[in-house]
Amino acid sequence: MDRSEATVTTLGEMSSTRRRWPLAALAVSAGTFLASCASNAPQDYFDPAGPNAEKIDTLQRPVFYIAGVVALIVIGAVGYIVFKFKDRGQDIPEQSHGNPKLEIALTILPAIILAGIAVPTVVTVFDLNKQDDTECIINVTGQQWWWEYDYATGECGGVEISQPIVTSGELVIPADTPVLLRVTSRDVIHSYWIPRLNGKRDAVPGRLHTLRMQADEPGIYTGQCTEFCGLSHARMRQAAVALNQADFQTWVDNQLEPYTAPEAGTLAATGEQTFIANCSKCHQVNGIANADGTPVLSDPDLYVVSGVAPNITNLMTRTAIAGWTFDLINEECRDALWTASPDEFGAMYLAGVTPDCFDEAALRDWLRNPPGMKPMYVDPNNLDSTGGKYRGMPMLNLNENQIDELVAYLLERK
Amino acid sequence: MFTTGSKLLLGATVLSVVGAIAFGVTTGGPAGVLGTIGLVSLASVFGFLAGINLYTRDGNVAALEPGVERTSAAAQPPVGRSLWPIVGAVGVGGLAVGAVSQPVVFKVSLIVVLATVVEWMIQGWSERASADRAYNEGIRRRLLHPLEFPIVGALIGAAVVYAFSRIMLSISKDAGRWVFIILGTIIVAIGFLFAAKRGLSKGTAAGIVAVGALALVGVGVASAVSGQRTIEEHPHISTAVCLGTATEAETEEIDDKASQDVAAKSNVISNVELTEDGRLVAFNLGTADTEYHEITVPRSTTVHVLFTNKTEEPRRLTVHLGTFPAADGTAGSEQADCTTAVNQDGVAFLTFRLDKSQAASTTPYRLTVPGVEGQEISLVVP
């Protein structure tokens, strides 16, 4: 067939495109795989810090490489074909309908590759689900929009926990110890994820899921809630803090220390009364008592949708508040803590919120107007849909004096 | 001039008028007035009918003007058969019967009567819509099929489902399984045959389906009459039973089948076991091999516990949900919940939620087995 004849019914000459567009794709794929080697962000899951994440990493790295190679081969082949067979005036090719043998071979090949991936996958699935080596059990309960941890009484990594410890935001675990989290939720579905320690596990109301955690070395490992859970899903964060056994013992002892009321006459003592008047309906401080000596017990189940509010007995041992979103320490101290070497980390963390590090701006703002800092209500003034219960910390209309008193009081909760 | 039929009716009219006058004169009072009105009405009805008879020449078309033979309604071909008079009659009869006996009969009859009215009306209208009978039938279908098909289809479907449910309820659980499998197989097999045998006439297929449906409904009715198998009902277990303070009679209920109903086994916070030697131990999620006497439970959280009874006695597991001051300030009584009692090796499921920390309760939260002394598992609620 004459080429000029063909143009009678087809649309002129096609404009030839000389750009090497596969390069863009190559660059992206290359970037993708380079990313797997980086360890910049604190939640990089290619940078495992414990055996569970390590197992996943060992499994997934080859898969990523294979996937990358396959993608490069296909894209390379397409690029080559596009270059080689572009219309240079050659004849209309033979109208062949394929080559069954080649096709069967090309069907079996990926099947073999996938079988090679499937076997270690299944093995790892069951491996990650083992729990017979557990040395410590911690209940992890999610609610809008923070995590509560309570430590089952008993032994935890060689440390005896005689009384229940309830804390939130920061999960303190003994380093190099297999810990088992029992994850559940009080309202909607959340998902607990510390990328450098293990994959995520959903917290589903009415169900109790297990998740293994183990950190090789002391340090802080951040994470975020990863199941969409409503307005402040983005502000529901958490961290796991690993301490060596001695430091963990110190931490447990500190948590279980009996309550010491502020010295009479101080600002903090006024703060205690302000706390009882404004905060204690929902927030528990273990051991706090009224003037007549009766214990002050919180009843968050009457006031909050999820039925709980954070226990703030030892608030100042944690570095952030309100779903681990707003820092209690300044940026300098935070950076120092996050990048501390495993040997120094324990002492630094146990020092808690020191006066040098204390960044009171966030705490004050929070006390002034919680819904303004963290969206929790569609309309804070309309509680019809919850039968009058709060969805999170409400606006308490505290005046600046009260805030001063409360900050003074809370600073002693360590 | 007068036709035979009209003569008769005219006579009746005259007779009624005479009767009305005679009755009105002889009988006084309200009864007289009523009787007279009745007889006068009768007279006017007879008169009206006499007029119609006269006008239509007793329906004797030949006696009328020429041409009427083709144009009058009477000249149209006679209408076809109709089911609706008899259905209507049954409906009206049912109304009467239902009014004095079962309301359900009345309601069904009312529906039958309403359906009759609609169907009869539209059939009557369509039969005179044109002189083409096939066309008339066509427009009747067009109007009524959109109503008839969905309703009849739904009724047939409902009847089949209901009949099937009655059958399944009347036979034993084990037989039910087999009936289900066999019936399902038969239906699939017949469906397969229909699909495979293309030449099958519509009539044969419809016949088979109809026989099947009738058989199903028939057996269903028979099953409904023979009644359901005995289905055990478990009364709500009172707090007294859970706390072991109830009378003997209240506690004798034992649920052999509780172990079959246990679901969500993967979600239990603890497996609680009453061992053969009478100890109550907990195997907590995560450390399945260690015996615990304490379970830490997060507050305001729904949790599940699985109870296994290894002793020979029937036993139940009780959760003590604490004692809180009542609203009027009095001390209040202890709250509790429990499983049904299970025999040896039986399993039962217990779900509970503790909203307050243990400090708020004057009695401890704990798990016990009524009748087994000195054994308990404490529930730690921070």
Place this chain on the structure above:
Amino acid sequence: MAIIERPSAVPATVGAGGTTELVTPSRALGAYRRPVSTTGWKSWLFTVDHKKLGIMYGAVSLFFFLVGGIEALLIRLQLAAPDNTVLSAGLYNEMFTMHATTMVFLFVMPMAAAFANYFLPLQIGARDVAFPRINAVGFWLFLFGGIFLNTSWFLGGAADGGWFMYSPNSSALFSPSHGIDFWVMGLQITGIASLVGAINLIVTVLNMRAPGMKLMNMPVFTWMVLVVQFLLLFAMPVITVALFLLSFQRNFGATFFDVNQGADPLLWQHLFWIFGHPEVYIIILPAFGIISEVLPTFARKPLFGYKFVVFSGAAIGFVGWGVWAHHMFASGLGPVSVAVFSVATMLIAIPTGVKIVNWTLTLWGGKLWFSTAMLFSIGVIVLFTIGGVSGVTHAVAPSDTQQTDTYHIVAHFHYVIVGGAVMGLFAGFYFWWPKMFGQMLSERLGKWNFWLMFFGVNLTFGPMHILGMQGQPRRMVVWPEKLTGDGFFDLAFWNQVASVGSFVIAAGVLLFVINIFYTAKKKVAAPLDPWDARTLEWITSSPPKEHNFDRIPTVHSLDEFFHRKYEEVDTENGPKLVKVKTAEEVLAEEEANADHHIHLPSPSYWPIVLALGFPIIAYGVIFNLLLTIVGTALVLLAIFGWCLEPSVADDSDYDPPAGGDSTKELATLG
């Protein structure tokens, strides 16, 4: 109902007398005449023509594509900087919910329906679909459902539970606005459209193929559409049930997902994903079909391994039902379920891989013509491959527990959906535009359009791999500065790159819209066969006649049109393909032997009325139950009107063109 019967030529008569008046159906029930407009807005409102409906499907989907695109741009603007405040948390949640819902249910699915409606009858040599009025009702339900869904923006806020709408976050306690109610009812309405459309197209393909068009002679696009219709047929009931449960839970106090009543919220996840995973294939397979048409055309070579491509499509359709729980690897299903679903998910990569290989080998040895449609198709191969292999990494369940709900997943499925489905649809636009409108879209603008979109996709979704691997979760209104890290892989930089990329895509799409207006204004007639195409839809004029084909073509082979144009001729260098006929000649041959009796369905008032009833019912469920009675009455009225209207327009309404009695039946009916 389908290929319509004309009024009987022999009048109905009464038995012996024979003097009664003739009765024609449309006169007896004169109140229910059928509309006959062939021009103007009425011809569109009441049309049952699959081509007009196809164009309307396309236009409306394109509009919703722009809406969904604007939502996407707002999302990317919000994420361009740490702790940004372009959108409030509530608005952001509504935005990503509606972005996904709009793109999936109001753009990709109906746009595929647009192509299916327009080209499926043409590709199998039929004059219309099996149930033309049902086809019309499907379109109107989709349109009204889409509008209904989007009115939620103005009536108290859109749905804010994510397109997956996980329970219990979707319950009235946690989402008290009416947004989710709108979402539920809107999807129910568009769901009816999908369901009736599926039945319609299945019947059409199975019963109305041209003589000689065996199943294994059908174009791959038709095959893929057929597979999709079966997926829809089985998937839509599942989501319908799930939506009813949710609807009853929200509006009538049911407790299907209420933990305190002993229910398990995972029930919703299972129901949603049993629908949701086949939905993925519902989205992608039509695009696979389109590029399986485009690649052979521009490679001048039949599709490599036609049977393998068809069967792998069917295999995807089957295996697609057994992998839903891979969306739930972190849900706590237990190791056995996770292992089984993990392996099943890997299995589905095989038929998908077969397709990629076959497309690539189709190009091998071809004579490649890089038209815009071809570029988009090659773009699909490349981008879908990237999306596909990252999908394999998700199939590895332990790995997925790290990746799920991070931006890595967002990257994966956008490569698949934008790089696969959307680019495939764009290939369809450029390929079939001359057929649909008789005008060529500008190739020059088209190439700009392609390159902008291609780079835009890589620029937007490529960095999301990095974001995900660095641990940025999805659905977050803000990302905090303190978790960004630093250096080459810092999240702030790549978030900004992604945001810039999204505007590059937007520029590409904008060029497409400009191209449409530019083309419409220039009014340059397209050649009859601009691409030297291969399948039946090209054996007719552009745009096709009302009745599609003057003569229903008899099919002898796959790529019938190509084989009518080309024949193998022996030359001294061995056998060689030579063009023996032009498209004009092929068409002239067909026209010369036009069928004498062509029956077309008449337009109808009732589909649009019927469809209108449903949003009224839906508003009623949300605001006032009395309104549901009004809606139901409208639906009932429409059903009666539908049943009562005569099967064709009145005899006197025909508008015979000049030329005598025999052409009377060729008259257009609007």
